[in-house]
Amino acid sequence: MNGNTPVLEIKGLRIALPKGADRPYALDGLDLTVNPGEIVCLVGESGSGKSLTAGAIMRLLPEPHVHVADGAIRFEGEDLLALSEARMKAIRGDRIAQIFQEPMTALNPQKSVGWQLDEVLRLHTELGKSDRKARVIEMLERVKIPDPASAYNAYPHQISGGQRQRVMIAMALSLSPRLIIADEPTTALDVTTQLEILRLIRELQEQDGAGVLFITHDFGVVAEIADKVAVLCKGELVEQGPAQQILNRPQHSYTQALIAAIPALTPPAPRDFTGAPVVLEAKGLVKTFAARGGMFSGKRKAVKAVSDLSFVLRRGETLGVVGESGSGKTTVSRIVTRLLESDTGSVTVEGTDLLACSPRELRRMRQYIQMVFQDPMASLNPRKRVEALIAQGPIVHGVDPKEARERARKLLELVELSPAAASRFPHEFSGGQRQRIGIARALAMEPRVIVADEPVSALDVSVQAQVLKLLGDLRDRLDLSLLFVTHDLRVAAQLCDRLIVMQKGEIVETGVTAEIFADPQHPYTRKLLDSIPGRGWTPPVIRPDAA
Amino acid sequence: MTLLTTELPKPEPHRAVLLWRRFARNRAALLGLVIFVVVLIMAATAGLIEPTDPLRRAGVPLTKPFVDWATPLGTDQLGRDILASLFYGARISLLVGVLATLLSIGIGVVIGAVSGYFGGWIDDVLMRTTEAFQTIPNFVLLLALVAILGSSIEYITVAIAIVSWTAPARMVRAEFMSLRGREFVDAARNLGVSNTAIIFREILPNALPPIVVYASVIMALSILLESALAFLGLGDPNHASWGNMIGQGRAVLRSDWYCAAIPGTAIILTVLSFSLLGEGLNDALNPRQKK
Numbered sequence: 015m016n017g018n019t020p021v022l023e024i025k026g027l028r029i030a031l032p033k034g035a036d037r038p039y040a041l042d043g044l045d046l047t048v049n050p051g052e053i054v055c056l057v058g059e060s061g062s063g064k065s066l067t068a069g070a071i072m073r074l075l076p077e078p079h080v081h082v083a084d085g086a087i088r089f090e091g092e093d094l095l096a097l098s099e100a101r102m103k104a105i106r107g108d109r110i111a112q113i114f115q116e117p118m119t120a121l122n123p124q125k126s127v128g129w130q131l132d133e134v135l136r137l138h139t140e141l142g143k144s145d146r147k148a149r150v151i152e153m154l155e156r157v158k159i160p161d162p163a164s165a166y167n168a169y170p171h172q173i174s175g176g177q178r179q180r181v182m183i184a185m186a187l188s189l190s191p192r193l194i195i196a197d198e199p200t201t202a203l204d205v206t207t208q209l210e211i212l213r214l215i216r217e218l219q220e221q222d223g224a225g226v227l228f229i230t231h232d233f234g235v236v237a238e239i240a241d242k243v244a245v246l247c248k249g250e251l252v253e254q255g256p257a258q259q260i261l262n263r264p265q266h267s268y269t270q271a272l273i274a275a276i277p278a279l280t281p282p283a284p285r286d287f288t289g290a291p292v293v294l295e296a297k298g299l300v301k302t303f304a305a306r307g308g309m310f311s312g313k314r315k316a317v318k319a320v321s322d323l324s325f326v327l328r329r330g331e332t333l334g335v336v337g338e339s340g341s342g343k344t345t346v347s348r349i350v351t352r353l354l355e356s357d358t359g360s361v362t363v364e365g366t367d368l369l370a371c372s373p374r375e376l377r378r379m380r381q382y383i384q385m386v387f388q389d390p391m392a393s394l395n396p397r398k399r400v401e402a403l404i405a406q407g408p409i410v411h412g413v414d415p416k417e418a419r420e421r422a423r424k425l426l427e428l429v430e431l432s433p434a435a436a437s438r439f440p441h442e443f444s445g446g447q448r449q450r451i452g453i454a455r456a457l458a459m460e461p462r463v464i465v466a467d468e469p470v471s472a473l474d475v476s477v478q479a480q481v482l483k484l485l486g487d488l489r490d491r492l493d494l495s496l497l498f499v500t501h502d503l504r505v506a507a508q509l510c511d512r513l514i515v516m517q518k519g520e521i522v523e524t525g526v527t528a529e530i531f532a533d534p535q536h537p538y539t540r541k542l543l544d545s546i547p548g549r550g551w552t553p554p555v556i557r558p559d560a561a
Numbered sequence: 562m563t564l565l566t567t568e569l570p571k572p573e574p575h576r577a578v579l580l581w582r583r584f585a586r587n588r589a590a591l592l593g594l595v596i597f598v599v600v601l602i603m604a605a606t607a608g609l610i611e612p613t614d615p616l617r618r619a620g621v622p623l624t625k626p627f628v629d630w631a632t633p634l635g636t637d638q639l640g641r642d643i644l645a646s647l648f649y650g651a652r653i654s655l656l657v658g659v660l661a662t663l664l665s666i667g668i669g670v671v672i673g674a675v676s677g678y679f680g681g682w683i684d685d686v687l688m689r690t691t692e693a694f695q696t697i698p699n700f701v702l703l704l705a706l707v708a709i710l711g712s713s714i715e716y717i718t719v720a721i722a723i724v725s726w727t728a729p730a731r732m733v734r735a736e737f738m739s740l741r742g743r744e745f746v747d748a749a750r751n752l753g754v755s756n757t758a759i760i761f762r763e764i765l766p767n768a769l770p771p772i773v774v775y776a777s778v779i780m781a782l783s784i785l786l787e788s789a790l791a792f793l794g795l796g797d798p799n800h801a802s803w804g805n806m807i808g809q810g811r812a813v814l815r816s817d818w819y820c821a822a823i824p825g826t827a828i829i830l831t832v833l834s835f836s837l838l839g840e841g842l843n844d845a846l847n848p849r850q851k852k
Binding site: 351353376377378380381384385387388389392393394395396397406407410411431432434435438439442443444447452455459 | 569751755763
């Protein structure tokens, strides 16, 4: 540690929640120090209070319901909690800057990028108009936006997600703040973009020597960027220390459990499926989205989401479809289940072409191919009890309602939920539990194939590991075939026997997971693998006695 | 510390209990409920407390209120008991209100749901039809319908429903358009559920809360429309309704104002109770809309 005063010093911070919340304090006794030139990662699962910490520092808590009850926040020795609102306004944006999770919502869609960057300088500096413009262009160059001059005039929706986040960073850094608070800045981005943004933050921060408080839920990102790590669990600081120590020798059982839950990058041993019967065969799938032009904007190009896609899925096998956003992987899952009509091609299940079925035949065929959705809250009808949700499919297909409900209760046991869950509504469950219900609903139909579209992306890591394990167990026990769509290669490595790597609607590489991980052939696959955050770090094997 | 997440949280209290708690938090809504219950009791006991025909002559015409205890609220120019008319009028007003609301919401839900769920040309046809109705002012259309159908109480109810289904139809359509893209609808489709079942069993229950709230508005409007018709002398003369009473009281407004004022107050209070109830229902059914 150097002799400078810390940029940020938090002592015994306690944030009170309104009455009726699940706990009295969102944060209870947080101590944290950020030194100049240091990146401190605040790690925790959803609901751990990490984002409220950022709110408290910026004095942007939703008061009076949520307010600081106790403790001190000192910024370069100055107590932020005691400052007047006017003084605080001058500090915000000028000396403390924040980078948000979702750059699309953090930027004003009505104003051009240049205008918004210019505004920061206009509010906090005395610079003239042309000086400001020069400065903005310089900042855009620093964050490596291609063609800063045209980006200056672009509106937020006209540039890509990664570039929007670069603009946010440019905005945060334009006044050379002493402290940067980054609240999950890369969570909404693709892996390859994520890596670039992380490198950019690291590089710019080293140049300016600012302190960074980096809030994240992802230990991979921590391994990539952190100097120091603080782990939060339900508002309490359970462990804090240098990154190397926390990552490789975690002391607290919660940290150990979190790290143990991170999917390792070692794919399963290849299994041989050449003898197994084919349960699903897709041939020559093409899907083009006709873009609607506005009244004056003229015709826009149609977007090819999937072009000429073919694959086979054998019994008991798990085929992973991986790719970044816009690669067409979700479109594949929707075409295969015919929630979306394909332009051409065929999907053969049980000897019948699903895409050529009449509506009546299609309803009958649906029992063979079921789906688990990404967002378990959105995919369960909020007005139905769990029992009715699970029994719905079998009832539609002619099973006696009483018997179907009985089977629903058995399925709840199969997905490790208590039978008492049957009479509850979806909002009474946690995210992981809801996804279990979604899985039970798919299983109720006794399908041959389950299509899982990012089934664990909305879940915390520890829950993710449990749901993945459940899916794997069920697959082996019930001899199911899985079509597993994901953007997360770590998750794919857990479950998938074979992989299809997609880019811009086309398959760039396909093969056994272990072989692709060991020896990727296509440059895009290589880039994807290289971009996995924390790929250089192997989580330590922790004896399971703690958890 | 365990991280296994299969343990369930404590069960929530029953849905009805939750709804009542949220409803009761709104004091004005409670007042609305009280008035509504009073009107209901009036309608239910119309034959019991005043066991006579409200259209029969009960005393000296134009007796002032609180003078003769046989007719506590006085009599109108034909000697009819105002209190009895008030009780029987509550029955008619509520009947017209409830039936017209059910009819108009029914039409609105079916048209809005089909239009919003299927979209495309079906939506175009249905919405242009709806707009055709919306371009004609409500009351003018109502007058025209009553003129054609005749002014018996059944036809008046149907006519009121015909002029007031357009707003709920548009509302249901908007709800359906936003709900049909949700994943749970895809999930139901993926189970092989038919379109009809998706519309009525999956989406409609989720679209209901705003419709229920809006029903209270339509209810109040129906009562007002019926009164307005009666005021113009187009009401059903064979039934004592509040509107009829005001319509007849109008003739003696300058000398015996109470003939019109008493039923007028009843209408104001009833309509007020509906709008307060609607507000309370909104709090109970859409708790996240506020704040």
